[in-house]
Amino acid sequence: MENLRELFQVMTRRFGFLNKNCCTAGSYEISLIQSHILYEIDRHHKPSIQQIAGTLGTDITTFSRQVQSLMKMNMVKKTPDPDDRRIHILSLTTEGKYVATMIDQQMNTFLNEVFSHMNDAEKETVIRSIKLLNDAMAKSKNCCTTPLG
Template sequence: MEKIIPIFHSLSKSMRGIHKSSCNVISIVQSSILYEISLMNKPSMQMVAEAVGMDITTFSRQIGTLEKKELVVRTPYEGDRRIYLLSLTGKGSDMVVAINGIIASKMENALASMNDFERETVLRSMHVLEVKLRGN
């Protein structure tokens, strides 16, 4: 178990670095919010806040900032005016595509020196770990 702590911190720092360098106009948190919104069809604010692991008050401030940057639109739900649905603007969608492209490129570069077996093993292992961590 002693080996896992330095690996965890090093991997976490490296992933944060990749993410941060891919989104110079917005924060990593805002990038994560945009990504989660892109995965869903007009999700509620509560759904996205839970998906990114953020309390609704802090999340609401982040959405306000994203609205000012014209990346997100907040629309009241017709069935209950207390609920707001989120969607990306064209500019927001373009930003998600750009950020995902940069992240994919950097990850592909990191995996490029591996042979096919190593690359598949790493990707499969990362997926299994992600699923297990999500379950905890």
């Protein structure tokens, strides 16, 4: 039987998930969580702080700190919702959009290079398997937490 934990440990390292910074865009060093925040803000229409924190499975305090650091870098804007002033809407600044696009291009280049070492059938098998794994993880009662909570 394969050591599943070892397979995931190696994949995590090869993806660079343990690196302090996942990406460089222009003069910016972006952490993995900041990269995820930029990505989620970019793909949602006028998301609230709570929405993005929920999507990422991050507690609101940690998330707010990360949003503050992205605001200081002039990548994210936070504006009160006109219908409910208690809710804040997140959006990307021009700089934030640029950085999100750069990270997206870097990730696509990396993934295309990785998949270039596989034939079409192997690539399709991996993609289908990742979808199956994501679906199974979404059904798990431990989704989005570490095994220890």
